[in-house]
Amino acid sequence: MLNEKTVSHSVECDDCPIRHRAVCARCESDELERLEEIKYYRSFEAGQTVIWSGDRMDFVGSVVSGIATLTQTMEDGRTQMVGLLLPSDFVGRPGRDGSAYDVVATTDLVMCCFRKKPFEAMMARTPHIAHRLLEMTLDELDAAREWMLVLGRKTAREKIASLLTIIARRDASLNLRSSKGSMVFDLPLTREAMADYLGLTLETVSRQISALKRDGVISLQGKRHVTVPDFSRLLEEAGDDSDGGLLA
Amino acid sequence: MLNEKTVSHSVECDDCPIRHRAVCARCESDELERLEEIKYYRSFEAGQTVIWSGDRMDFVGSVVSGIATLTQTMEDGRTQMVGLLLPSDFVGRPGRDGSAYDVVATTDLVMCCFRKKPFEAMMARTPHIAHRLLEMTLDELDAAREWMLVLGRKTAREKIASLLTIIARRDASLNLRSSKGSMVFDLPLTREAMADYLGLTLETVSRQISALKRDGVISLQGKRHVTVPDFSRLLEEAGDDSDGGLLA
DNA sequence: CGCAGAATTGATACATCTCAAGCTGGGTGG
DNA sequence: CCACCCAGCTTGAGATGTATCAATTCTGCG
Numbered sequence: 001m002l003n004e005k006t007v008s009h010s011v012e013c014d015d016c017p018i019r020h021r022a023v024c025a026r027c028e029s030d031e032l033e034r035l036e037e038i039k040y041y042r043s044f045e046a047g048q049t050v051i052w053s054g055d056r057m058d059f060v061g062s063v064v065s066g067i068a069t070l071t072q073t074m075e076d077g078r079t080q081m082v083g084l085l086l087p088s089d090f091v092g093r094p095g096r097d098g099s100a101y102d103v104v105a106t107t108d109l110v111m112c113c114f115r116k117k118p119f120e121a122m123m124a125r126t127p128h129i130a131h132r133l134l135e136m137t138l139d140e141l142d143a144a145r146e147w148m149l150v151l152g153r154k155t156a157r158e159k160i161a162s163l164l165t166i167i168a169r170r171d172a173s174l175n176l177r178s179s180k181g182s183m184v185f186d187l188p189l190t191r192e193a194m195a196d197y198l199g200l201t202l203e204t205v206s207r208q209i210s211a212l213k214r215d216g217v218i219s220l221q222g223k224r225h226v227t228v229p230d231f232s233r234l235l236e237e238a239g240d241d242s243d244g245g246l247l248a
Numbered sequence: 249m250l251n252e253k254t255v256s257h258s259v260e261c262d263d264c265p266i267r268h269r270a271v272c273a274r275c276e277s278d279e280l281e282r283l284e285e286i287k288y289y290r291s292f293e294a295g296q297t298v299i300w301s302g303d304r305m306d307f308v309g310s311v312v313s314g315i316a317t318l319t320q321t322m323e324d325g326r327t328q329m330v331g332l333l334l335p336s337d338f339v340g341r342p343g344r345d346g347s348a349y350d351v352v353a354t355t356d357l358v359m360c361c362f363r364k365k366p367f368e369a370m371m372a373r374t375p376h377i378a379h380r381l382l383e384m385t386l387d388e389l390d391a392a393r394e395w396m397l398v399l400g401r402k403t404a405r406e407k408i409a410s411l412l413t414i415i416a417r418r419d420a421s422l423n424l425r426s427s428k429g430s431m432v433f434d435l436p437l438t439r440e441a442m443a444d445y446l447g448l449t450l451e452t453v454s455r456q457i458s459a460l461k462r463d464g465v466i467s468l469q470g471k472r473h474v475t476v477p478d479f480s481r482l483l484e485e486a487g488d489d490s491d492g493g494l495l496a
Numbered sequence: 497c498g499c500a501g502a503a504t505t506g507a508t509a510c511a512t513c514t515c516a517a518g519c520t521g522g523g524t525g526g
Numbered sequence: 527c528c529a530c531c532c533a534g535c536t537t538g539a540g541a542t543g544t545a546t547c548a549a550t551t552c553t554g555c556g
Contacts, residue, residue, distance in 0.1 A: 072397045074397070075487075075489045078401040079401070080401045095383060100393075130375070130379065133382060134342075134381060134385065135343060138341055141388055142348060144389060144392040144393060145320070145330035145348075146320075147396060148320075148395060148399055149328040151396055151399035151400045152328040152447025153322065153326040153447055155512095156511075191534070192535095201512075202534090202535080203513075203514085203535095203537085204511090206535060206537080207537080210536070223520085239322055404543075438503090439503060440502085440503095449544075450503080451545075451547095453503095454503060454504055455504080455544095457504095470553085471553080
């Protein structure tokens with residue numbers, strides 16, 4: 001069942017789709033060359049677990065393409081998603097051996113990996129990498145705190161709307177199509193995964209999506225393809241104050 | 249009403265209570281000297297707001313003594329605490345101008361501050377600081393994700409128990425008294441602040457504390473002083489699997 | 497002493513969960 | 527090519543945990 005592959009054919013960093021967003025974004029060409037020497041690719045199929053919580057983790061890496069999730073699970077099975085990893089996001093923690101979370105590929109996934117030791121050594125003498133990693137970590141911390149507000153204080157309907165705005169925004173920033181108000185995108189998550197993200201049950205997720213559809217806030221083509229006729233309306237539903245920056 | 253003071257008398261870094269835990273922990277003595285030149289102290293009274301969300305923030309700093317909270321507020325007043333700042337914790341984000349959160353002193357508070365520009369410059373040429381800040385940020389991110397599980401999936405009783413374990417642990421790691429199973433500490437938060445931390449109402453917090461008292465999980469002397477006769481029992485109530493590391 | 501902020505307790509309302517039944521659509525084997 | 531199957535999803539009815547509204551009771555302090 002383990003269909004993970006280590007891809008050996010080398011891809012040039014210069015042609016890499018996440019060249020300017022990932023942990024290597026600030027690297028000069030000579031630094032990139034050294035990274036190129038120690039990097040390797042791994043691919044995973046949709047549904048595969050990349051790392052188990054508690055497992056020893058001897059590598060770090062960036063998502064090149066596809067989507068993965070970070071989840072925590074309690075003994076009795078309750079699970080909470082704590083992170084959604086999109087292309088350019090970083091996985092792993094320099095200076096720690098085990099993973100604190102399960103990392104699961106929700107779509108087919110390609111990662112650009114480094115064994116931890118060489119990466120740490122590289123980081124120690126390459127401030128560009130350390131600084132970029134700090135910046136990315138601070139962004140993730142902000143996102144996590146934003147999410148704490150969603151989890152702690154928003155209603156089910158607001159939670160769904162919040163998730164939709166986030167996916168819509170991320171999608172827009174990747175694909176650069178902001179067709180004036182009307183946005184279209186695919187949900188990369190099952191209802192159950194959305195529930196785990198939002199601290200809800202999948203039934204409640206389904207009901208609230210139906211409700212938003214009934215109220216004309218969104219429309220669906222199939223179960224995953226979403227159209228948002230009026231983004232500011234969606235923002236209102238999410239309880240977000242600012243209608244600010246479509247492409248923040 | 250603004251009773252904040254800038255304390256001018258200089259305190260030696262060598263004698264600083266957070267010397268070995270704060271962002272400066274890894275600094276050599278020459279680096280410390282340069283930090284000493286640009287640092288200044290500010291104190292705040294209990295209840296005072298240190299920074300308003302959205303405000304321009306021209307400094308960063310560390311909590312030297314006292315406790316502060318990081319909170320987010322929605323238009324309609326719903327509030328979620330997203331961070332609890334104890335001595336040695338860092339406030340502010342290099343590379344960003346405004347604060348995303350309200351920072352409020354819940355007790356009298358002393359902070360060791362740096363104007364942002366000089367600090368950023370210092371950071372750029374002092375890897376010890378940048379690395380320590382990365383490490384601290386990663387720790388905060390882990391804590392935030394842990395908290396997402398609490399907010400999203402735990403019951404009110406488990407939330408209270410979780411908060412108590414966290415406070416107990418932090419208190420123990422500061423004061424180094426682990427009198428074999430029986431732990432004693434003060435709650436640094438009002439019921440309302442606890443509610444804001446846990447995504448509950450203050451009434452529910454009060455009820456669950458009463459329930460834990462009734463069930464012998466904790467006992468109270470006054471409203472703030474807590475005794476935990478059996479810490480592992482409290483951990484069970486929190487829904488945490490491991491009874492692991494009292495002083496992790 | 498008496499006031500004010502903090503906390504407790506009670507009664508009821510309501511949002512979300514739980515349990516259960518059906519639906520839908522895409523893939524597979526006969 | 528059709529029938530079936532199954533994961534993913536939707537919808538319903540009832541149970542339950544927490545919020546809400548309201549009334550007291552503490553506790554420290556001027």
